[in-house]
Amino acid sequence: MTDQPRRILVVEDEPVINGAVTDRLTAEGYDVAQAYDGPAAVQAFAEHEPDLVVLDVMLPGFDGHEVCRRIQAVRPVPVLMLTARDDETDILVGLGVGADDYVTKPFRMRELVARVAALLRRVDRAAELALAAGPAGSTVLGDLRIDAGARRVWVGTDEVHLTPTEFDLLICLAGEPGTVLTRDRLLAEVWGWPGASGTRTVDSHIKALRAKIGADRVRTVHGVGYALETGARP
Template sequence: MSNPDQAASPSAPPRVVVIEDEPTITRAIADRLTAEGWEVSTALDGPSGVRTVAEVRPDVVVLDVMLPGFDGLEVCRRIQADEPVPVLMLTARDDETDMLVGLGVGADDYMTKPFSMRELAARLKALLRRVRRTTPPPTSETEQNVALQFGDLVIDRAGRRVMRAGVPAHLTPTEFDLLLCLANAPGTVLTREQLLADVWDWIDATGTRTVDSHVKALRRKLGADLVRTVHGVGYALEIPEDDLDEDGTLAEDPADISSLRTPADPPTSP
């Protein structure tokens, strides 16, 4: 088990907690990830899974939905409330409703059993790369107070906050990355494969349902009118007509995001 007082760095072996009640699957996952240089801790039920995550403070969690004690959804809620951590959820049912519920409680990705250990390892590596990405800080106080705005949608890039019609929306890290990816090319149709590459850092035809499920989660939290589906191609962020200039281009109207900040937020660096 890793020392929880030691924060992981990009050069340190990545830490993963596998919470799975089937010993055969647990052992197979642990063997594969250990062989690839991961530090692996395991738990066989919901309560011990929550405790293990708190003790190890892993870089990522592999979490089965069906667990004794309490299920994976409750585990996900508890560990995300304590200290958010990337979660890849395992489910025995290929049911989109279950997948959306998992995304809704904070999971970043999911796989349906049976699955390939090679694909699991690849997805975890991609998830870790996303987490370890760093964005250069804004160069001025003015840039810190500028956000993307489309109609009543405001996206605070630096603070990773989103507001729709004056109401804050609570997005998972992956949902925010997906929304920002679409918002960086407003009105442009991005294919599922492009989104998989840009948001998830991996390309696999079997992963397109992951994109679809996250888009549905975004619509549920931000409104069905926000993301347009182009059947057989992909998705685009809808731009309200009021945000377009006479020539059809996006109007330049930076948003003041001071309303997204709360007294509890840490002060920004000068």
């Protein structure tokens, strides 16, 4: 790990909100860059090479979903979306183009800082696990193959591109295939939020994961949690 401060790109078209988020993250010790519209965000991403992006959905030029799609095509990076609507469809679109988490406006600055820190911790932990796994560490469940070291996933012969959070969620479920893991446990192990109230976050990411690996691969136990099925699916 480097001693250099982690760099965060804040993309928000409202100057007051952009400034407030930037000031708070700077006070927390981060190196912060700013952008106020879609094209500027993509340019700033290339120039500053941030470790994480805080990204508003509604932006001039082109929206946050398009920004997320373009930057993830260049380099995988954790993205925290800011959305004005607690709308499941809007959230799933964001997760589908590569966002890892979301905060609904109006938000508490303390919550945003905690989400940023949790995302960065997950990236660090994933890097450590990849080093520990080495060239081995593949998991095969039917025609689903997971390479933990390379952080790659295949369904049959087709490679599936998952966001960092989707991959961590899949790895957690695959650690105990067929076993139902509660939402609270998933929040603690994947998001690093022990005892947190965030079942909506888990449910949204499960839906995004199902859309990529197949809806019938993840079984829902209503009122409890989710399990990864162990066999090949039709």
